[in-house]
Amino acid sequence: MVRFGPAGNAEAFYAEGHKHTYEAAEWLKKLGLSAFEYSFGRGARLKEETGAKIKDEMARCGIAVSAHAPYYINLANDELEKNLQYFRESTVSGGYMGAGRVVFHPGSMGKMKREQAFEKTKENLATVMKALKGEGAQEMIYCPETMGKINQIGTLEEICELCSLSDALYPAIDFGHLNSRTLGSIKGKQDYAAILDTLKSGVGEEKYKKMHIHFSHIQYTAKGEKTHLTFEDEEWGPFFGPLAELIAERGLSPVVICESKGTQANDAALMKKMYEEAL
């Protein structure tokens, strides 16, 4: 099954008078969606009681929940204990609301050389995964994300290599980010196919088929990602149509999260429609 859903609550959700995330479950179901990503971008603190309400409603409506870990995680630096704590908090708070996946940004180069920053990221991620699994986070899947700025860790190849560190690491492929950091290289179906082929040989069949996907149109500069757009955009892309065809043709079962600015739920529904038309 391919799941589609938004990252966070869309503007339309609030415009219709809703306030609380647990109310999103029914709202998303009505749009035909079956995934939701909750952002812990500024910190993973969710009350157990709030989480339980979200968990119950989402489960009742058949919506798979994922959590986005804090943006300030940076495994390329020396603050291992702090980073581990952010992963712990994301795991616990994510667990409250029944999240099966935690998506995270691996790190940033800072003043280091890329190779050095990546080695550090790998070393720290291995330690973090070992610690989390030792502390009982057996069920949780962690998804390192391809990143949109060139100075961030998170090329397609780097994400594949990070995923090899643990069975619990699955790739989060953000196609808008990949397009931004390669200054617009995703133009058509064969560009998507090349990414999927690299991913398949890099992480193996299982993780490839069940990958996490982030999708939005993104404006970029010479340094990479600049601004998230909506599907109204006809200039920047990347465009979902060819990827929808490949997901259908190859029988993939990803969770596809839309990160359009404000219209993420409606755009997720549009992606679902494109996918169904491609089937």
Ligand SMILES: [Zn+2]
């Ligand atoms: Zn992200």
